[in-house]
Amino acid sequence: xxxxxxxxxxxxxxxxxxxxxxxxxxxxxxxxxxxxxxxxxxxxxxxxxxxxxxxxxxxxxxxxxxxxxxxxxxxxxxxxxxxxxxxxxxxxxxxxxxxxxxxxxxxxxxxxxxxxxxxxxxxxxxxxxxxxxxxxxxxxxxxxxxxxxxxxxxxxxxxxxxxxxxxxxxxxxxxxxxxxxxxxxxxxxxxxxxxxxxxxxxxxxxxxxxxxxxxxxxxxxxxxxxxxxxxxxxxxxxxxxxxxxxxxxxxxxxxxxxxxxxxxxxxxxxxxxxxxxxxxxxxxxxxxxxxxxxxxxxxxxxxxxxxxxxxxxxxxxxxxxxxxxxxxxxxxxxxxxxxxxxxxxxxxxxxxxxxxxxxxxxxxxxxxxxxxxxxxxxxxxxxxxxxxxxxxxxxxxxxxxxxxxxxxxxxxxxxxxxxxxxxxxxxxxxxxxxxxxxxxxxxxxxx
Amino acid sequence: xxxxxxxxxxxxxxxxxxxxxxxxxxxxxxxxxxxxxxx
Numbered sequence: 001x002x003x004x005x006x007x008x009x010x011x012x013x014x015x016x017x018x019x020x021x022x023x024x025x026x027x028x029x030x031x032x033x034x035x036x037x038x039x040x041x042x043x044x045x046x047x048x049x050x051x052x053x054x055x056x057x058x059x060x061x062x063x064x065x066x067x068x069x070x071x072x073x074x075x076x077x078x079x080x081x082x083x084x085x086x087x088x089x090x091x092x093x094x095x096x097x098x099x100x101x102x103x104x105x106x107x108x109x110x111x112x113x114x115x116x117x118x119x120x121x122x123x124x125x126x127x128x129x130x131x132x133x134x135x136x137x138x139x140x141x142x143x144x145x146x147x148x149x150x151x152x153x154x155x156x157x158x159x160x161x162x163x164x165x166x167x168x169x170x171x172x173x174x175x176x177x178x179x180x181x182x183x184x185x186x187x188x189x190x191x192x193x194x195x196x197x198x199x200x201x202x203x204x205x206x207x208x209x210x211x212x213x214x215x216x217x218x219x220x221x222x223x224x225x226x227x228x229x230x231x232x233x234x235x236x237x238x239x240x241x242x243x244x245x246x247x248x249x250x251x252x253x254x255x256x257x258x259x260x261x262x263x264x265x266x267x268x269x270x271x272x273x274x275x276x277x278x279x280x281x282x283x284x285x286x287x288x289x290x291x292x293x294x295x296x297x298x299x300x301x302x303x304x305x306x307x308x309x310x311x312x313x314x315x316x317x318x319x320x321x322x323x324x325x326x327x328x329x330x331x332x333x334x335x336x337x338x339x340x341x342x343x344x345x346x347x348x349x350x351x352x353x354x355x356x357x358x359x360x361x362x363x364x365x366x367x368x369x370x371x372x373x374x375x376x377x378x379x380x381x382x383x384x385x386x387x388x389x390x391x392x393x394x395x396x397x398x399x400x401x402x403x404x405x406x407x408x409x410x411x412x413x414x415x416x417x418x419x420x421x422x423x424x425x426x427x428x429x430x431x432x433x434x435x436x437x438x439x440x441x442x443x444x445x446x447x
Numbered sequence: 448x449x450x451x452x453x454x455x456x457x458x459x460x461x462x463x464x465x466x467x468x469x470x471x472x473x474x475x476x477x478x479x480x481x482x483x484x485x486x
Contacts, residue, residue, distance in 0.1 A: 019456050168463050
């Protein structure tokens with residue numbers, strides 16, 4: 001199995017580094033399917049009754065638990081396996097991710113066929129979730145080593161692929177379920193099997209073409225700047241040290257607040273625009289699609305911009321502009337302008353995506369590239385926390401508000417809450433200082 | 448050969464991503480055809 005070792009993936013002279021982003025995206029666009037899992041909710045909630053739910057069918061909430069378990073396991077496995085990922089290299093990790101994620105889909109298919117809820121949780125949530133975590137961090141440090149001149153853009157491309165996975169996974173599942181639906185089946189089991197096969201091929205392709213740079217490799221003609229910013233270090237910090245520094249926890253708060261604020265819109269988008277403006281359900285669905293595109297585009301645009309503006313500066317933009325936009329939404333509603341509302345919330349969603357995509361480069365700036373994948377793995381527990389708690393908080397607040405006020409006003413306190421979260425994120429970001437040199441590894445310890 | 452590999456790799460990801468983006472654009476079209484009034 002030498003083919004899988006890190007040594008076997010070292011690029012030969014003349015290798016084109018632009019082959020690495022498609023390898024990373026080939027994996028990320030598969031595991032990003034998790035964002036499109038909601039399309040299975042309704043079909044799985046009538047898997048027995050076929051045309052309508054019957055006694056014994058799972059509820060949509062039952063099915064949704066699998067998604068929450070998967071997101072929790074994404075963070076936990078990324079945190080737990082981060083050091084193994086750094087040791088093993090991207091090829092072995094991508095392959096392990098493929099085995100977990102795709103076998104998770106196969107088990108989910110069997111869970112639907114045999115109608116076993118525990119198998120759905122074990123397959124999609126537990127095993128599939130581990131695949132998500134491994135796949136998410138697998139290419140991060142490799143990309144930043146290939147693109148030391150543009151680390152934000154490089155990781156932005158991969159993480160954009162994850163966002164793109166939602167745009168592919170949802171419609172693909174719908175097309176396949178429609179194709180396989182019969183009088184006795186909603187088609188979900190068959191659709192999941194086909195998706196497992198397609199994703200396995202794509203992830204295998206990614207793990208086949210990925211390469212790591214030889215030690216000491218630099219892009220032709222690139223000379224590292226002597227000192228770009230006090231926050232960009234040339235030293236390295238080990239993951240076991242990094243997570244004990246205040247800087248790690250400040251970035252944890254930064255990511256958690258940024259994600260929570262974006263989820264405030266994403267989770268409520270369809271009912272929100274229908275309650276606040278007189279739009280049809282079809283237009284509301286269109287709004288959700290548009291937000292997904294903004295999320296996708298923001299991942300590449302903002303993370304690329306961070307290479308120019310700097311990581312701390314770009315997060316200040318996310319938080320200040322985000323808070324200003326959230327504050328303006330009640331006024332926009334008063335003006336009755338759907339266009340302005342869509343532009344404002346779309347912009348917020350670009351920064352939500354940007355926050356995900358910029359964080360690996362921020363970590364590299366502060367802790368160096370030595371174990372940045374493992375450090376990133378531990379940091380994305382912030383995402384798991386935000387992704388599970390955030391929507392619960394928003395749901396409860398909007399439901400409680402709708403009992404005491406007209407639906408069109410029920411979202412104002414949510415927007416105020418979002419502003420508060422963004423201010424907390426801004427303060428945390430402003431407090432970020434360079435990591436104390438006592439945490440840096442000795443020169444020969446990381447080579 | 449290297450150019451073909453590069454082209455194949457980028458095609459591999461841009462085709463499904465392009466399809467996903469197209470699906471989302473299609474889905475969002477009704478939004479642009481509306482004339483809404485605030486309640």
